[in-house]
Amino acid sequence: GAGVSQSPSNKVTEKGKDVELRCDPISGHTALYWYRQRLGQGLEFLIYFQGNSAPDKSGLPSDRFSAERTGESVSTLTIQRTQQEDSAVYLCASSRDSQAVEQFFGPGTRLTVL
């Protein structure tokens, strides 16, 4: 596609439920990043994929968070047993490779945990 896409655009869930957020990067981009933007705060790095491997998971806030990437394309971020503090906009970005410098961002998924 023309850009990075994410789905759903909005997700409202109840505390304790699991959610899956999807990211479709730009075709051919081998590097993929997940970030989180909580209200009034900057973006926080969560995880980085190079191809289907995740050499940097240092930003995942707890073991309730996990992510995978398949076919060097789509990535899914899963949050288990959601908590209210997980409410945020989750942003995905891709780049041609990890040395390409410029990352292209998707529109984000706004997650609200009630």
Place this chain on the structure above:
Amino acid sequence: AQSVTQLGSHVSVSEGALVLLRCNYSSSVPPYLFWYVQYPNQGLQLLLKYTSAATLVKGINGFEAEFKKSETSFHLTKPSAHMSDAAEYFCAVSVGNTDKLIFGTGTRLQVFP
């Protein structure tokens, strides 16, 4: 460790006035620095980037930023604000071999007629 500080969470200017958004960085190695803009209900868009070439970097929409190593700064400027510049602006530094971005907390720019 790399970090970014943006002074001023809100900046208000009149249309036609100078825009100055401040960013200071901390990095143990020569940094790559970025300014991104986020318009309401839209994703982040790259305004400009510094990658150790020219210290004065020109970006889209008339914005520019100057890398000053002595001041560890990368402030964003635009000579004349337009109403359409109203948005949130983020300064970021890239880190290590993964190029993950470390962002500042953002500055919301308001432009008054």
